[in-house]
Amino acid sequence: MEHITTPKVENVKLLDRYTNRKAANGTLYLTATHLIYVDASAEVRKETWILHHHIATVEKLPLTTAGCPLLIHCKNFHVAHFVIGQERDCHEVYTSLLKLSQPVKPEDLYAFSYNPKMSKDNREIGWKLIDLKVDYQRMGIPNDYWEITDANKDYEVCNTYPPEIVVPRAANKATVIGSSRFRSRGRIPVLSYLYKENNAAICRCSQPLSGFSARCLEDEQMLQAIREANPGSPFMYVVDTRPKLNAIANRAAGKGYENEDNYDNIRFKFIGIENIHVMRNSLQKLREVCETKSPSMSDFLTGLENSGWLRHIKAVMDAGVFLAKAVKDEKASVLVHCSDGWDRTAQVCSLASLLLDPFYRTFKGFMVLIEKEWIAMGHKFSHRCGHLDGDPKEVSPVFTQFIECVWQLMQQFPCTFEFNERFLLEIHDHVYSCQFGNFLGTCHKEREDLKIFEKTHSLWPFLLQKKQEFRNPLYRGFTAYKELQPNTLPFSFQFWCGMYNRFDKGMHPKQCVLDHLLSCMSQKMKLEDNASELENKLPFLDGPLPTEACSFPKMGSASKTPMLNTPQDYEGEPPPVLTNGTAVGDVEVMSDVDQKNKENLSKHQDPHDLKDAFGVLDSEAKDGKPQHP
């Protein structure tokens, strides 16, 4: 609070970047967590909430006749252009926001003050919702070849890995320790995913400290152990996801890549995904394209291409496809690394798992996947998202790219995911919001030190409560699709308007098919309920049905296909978050606005108790067991 000098400024204009409409006029408030703008000129009270942690940059533009412009770019691609009457007010808001958006101390992050009034027990249950051991069990681990070891319980193997890791049984402690000395930051090869059907595994690690000629016997044994854990294949792939030049450059620094001559039966491959700096610049260019006012075809297409963004997305996708094919078709295990094995490696491994295993395409599975490949394995969310005041060169949209890859898959395979686009956007929002503890810090050890598990809440139970609006109505169920084989031709990659132009309401279809279908689904359920209700009544009735026994006299005479006429039918009863973008903008205001949002949810839905959510998940996990023949 000490950063807020001017909590309220009146006569502030909010320019609509997209349309030419008259600027709104209203009041700007600064709270401990949010910037709130209340539009007084509109007939209906309209509020714009911006979470401080979502602010990426604040700029003071040169003074104009109308006042002092303040331009705010958010990490969720919201852009707000305010004009404040008094230069002094503007400056104070500006300096406050600079400090509020990037605190210096972790304790100042929203998660530590966020209080949804939940019992301690429920909070703790929330943190236990995702148990990675269960996922390893699902893969059949421990088994003859793989074991879960606590070799890292005191972080003596690697301080950015979790205490429990999965390594080949054949790799003894000496091998593990030896290998860790030969891998950058001790990030040894560990299992990421085991494809149960043929024992091929995806493993991940960091680059070897090979320099120009160094080698390490234990590391070679480690790779051998991984290869031999898959007796069906005489070789294994070692994939370096960096461009070859980058890898070669690292050799001069005593790092580098595996020499095929030193390791038995490995096939070494480069997959050129660019580094975090290239990605950061690319996103910056993409942002500029998105902010062009009513871009022409030419502006848009050239801008999109010059940003290179979709090319990078394609590179990540190509790598994921390569891994999935190697595992499924060639039955070969794959070891993946980049430099430190926490950016590109996380992207590629999680994508491959998603392609291979339908479980990860369910609500629960996707949460598990993010916990496992990103959070547990030490993706540096804090640095990459710029949660705290720090080195701007560490910031990079690595996780955004992964989320986008998932979206691209959804576009190609609309019936294979249990969740919809809004779920991805919600997760993406919370990676930056710092409202929940999951994404704070850089690794498991740091989260322990920050007492995340004692002091903050986990995101996942909150998402499950809102499951209804995140559901994909086109989902065909768990067993309909196994492996996905996406197309990676350039035209298969679409620009994700829903993410990058999400707050430009004019750029989205007015009423998306998704809403339509979600309401169809709930209508279908109502009909089913009615039908079964009728069936239950039937035994008690003799002879022809009296009309008053029927609770819905009009239904019979309704049009032949009621769902086809729903736009009229459901306009009266809006499904959750009908207006695209608008409600999403308020989502970060969980504690206060959430309640309001929930009331807007479909009325037929009973409010979820947290425990119900867990129960549902459990039963789902049971149903969701892969039925491999």
Place this chain on the structure above:
Amino acid sequence: MLGSGAKAAKPSFVSYISPEEIHIKEPIEKEVNPRLLPGELLLCEANTVYKYIQEDGSNRGTYGKLVCTNFKIAFLDEDSASDDNEPQFKNKIVGENDITLQCVDQIYGVYDEKKKLLTGQLRKYPEKLIIYCKDLRVFHFCLRYTKEEEVKRIVSGIVHHSQTPKLLKRLFLFSYASAAPNNTDGRNQTVMFDTLEDWRDELERTKGNVKYKAVVTNEGYRVSEKIYKTISKPPYELLKTDDLSSSLPSLQDIQTAYTRFKQLFLIDNSTDFWATDVKWFSLLESTNWLEIIRRFLKKAIEVAECLERQHTNVLLIEESATDLCCVISSLVQVMMDSYSRTKSGFQSLIQKEWVTGGHGFLDRCNHLHKTDKEEAPVFLLLLNCVWQLVQQYPPAFEFTETYLTVLSDSLYVPIFSTFFFNSQHQKDTNTTGESLKIQSGPFKFLTVWDWSVQFEPKAQALLSNPLYAEKPKPDKSQRKTTRFKHQRQLSLPLTQTKSSPKRGFFREETDHLIKNLLGKRIGKFINSSDEPHNSFREFYDSWHSKPVDYHGLLLPCIDGPEIKVWAQRYLRWIPEAQLHGGGTIATAAKILDLMEEVQSLQVKMDEEHSQAISRDVQAVPMLRNSARLSSLFPFALHQRQSIKPALPTSTWKDLEDEDDLVKRDDEFVDLTGDML
């Protein structure tokens, strides 16, 4: 490939392995005869022609017979002889390996690895023939194993019949009509606009009869040969005039852009295709095709703004008023009149604006190869623009993108008269007996709107949109009050824009009108270029800020990211674009499943309620249990599956394992299990 002479030299055209070494099947021995339509004559044929499945360097393919008739070029192999390999979405007239003569875009011969365009007389005969089709299929035929005599006959036959100038009466249309008298009533609720009554009805429908009347002015085509004898006459009142030839891209621009654009999808070989990787978007941009679509949509919004908001009538002007005018006035009506978004309404619209409106289909499609200069894909441009609307607002349209795709294909099927005349006058003079010396007329032609000619009912089901939100039938009392007013606003403009193509025919009267207008109004309109733009933007923004009414005015989003490539039409023959179990068809299939469930529940409830008459649950059988359909469905064909792996790992196993298919029980659990 046009404009890619350099590419022709690529060695990918050489077969280092001769087809015999790799193919499995022996050349066919049993005689396969082409299936001929009434009036179709076999002109020439060649045996032992090798057709590549795809030019991917693998040389996989089949031997067969290549024939040329007065209707089509057809490749016949063993598969086509047996019926067990029927594609699911079969066109009854044009088979998978058939190319109608009008569908041939360009023919190339390959001589010693070099590609040459074949147009007229040939001195030397190629060892390979590549046929590029207007529906974007590409055929590669190897003639190396064919007898020299047969090569000569077939190559010159094909080139002659498909590439050289032709008389109108030599079109297959006439042979077919005389050999197969058409007794069907193919009107299908589509208003043909060939009688005075049709026009009166339309004026009645649009409430235009308050100010407009239908008159027979052009009886015997005394006024103009371009239009039909029945026209509605506009009263002289003030209007806004928009000269399209100065405010929109020219026909030449459209033709150039489309020619470049289609090259992106006419794939010679997969290697080239993969190489487009880095520059895909700039290639797309350089064609300018999407920008042209955008500009036409924008212009249509501007016109709609005048009509809807300023209540000003608009007179669209163009030299002949039969090209850009047709696009704009059709688009405006699709946006403003929800009837034009039904199947019969859209078909009536095309009859009105294009067929009787005098769009020169023969010249624009270059059906007769008289001159290349007149060619321009104007009608295709309309379909591309409408597709943008269809994909932005699926529930507003009764038809699907598949409908638009097959409609675009029908442009090249000369058994329907719809797209094979330059005007109604031309049709009339060529139909009646008096001008026909060879035949005794009059002819009765088929219309393309009788979709049963091309498709079986189950295939036709794919042309209807399951998500279409039907217009609710209003109460009679309501109709009087609200509807009338609404319709008035819609209707005046409608008939007015329709009256646009009149510049050419009312010579004296219109010239007078134009002179008046030029003096007074136009100058103002054209000079104040800023004013309309701003009001346009305001109109556009304010519409977009309100909830959409699928039965009211519909404006497309026209910002760069919103204009997309019509993937179904342009990518459907490219195996590399295929997704197993994905694509828009997966969505469609799932929606149909849901619909069926709702319907069956409805039926169940009706029965419980009053033992009501059981209803037929309509379904599209092909889409049932279709989790693993190819994204190219309904156009994907079994033989066309890609065999080239994306990355150097082996091919994925065929995914159509029985075990993989959805079990319905399982789905039910999934849909309902945790919703409570």
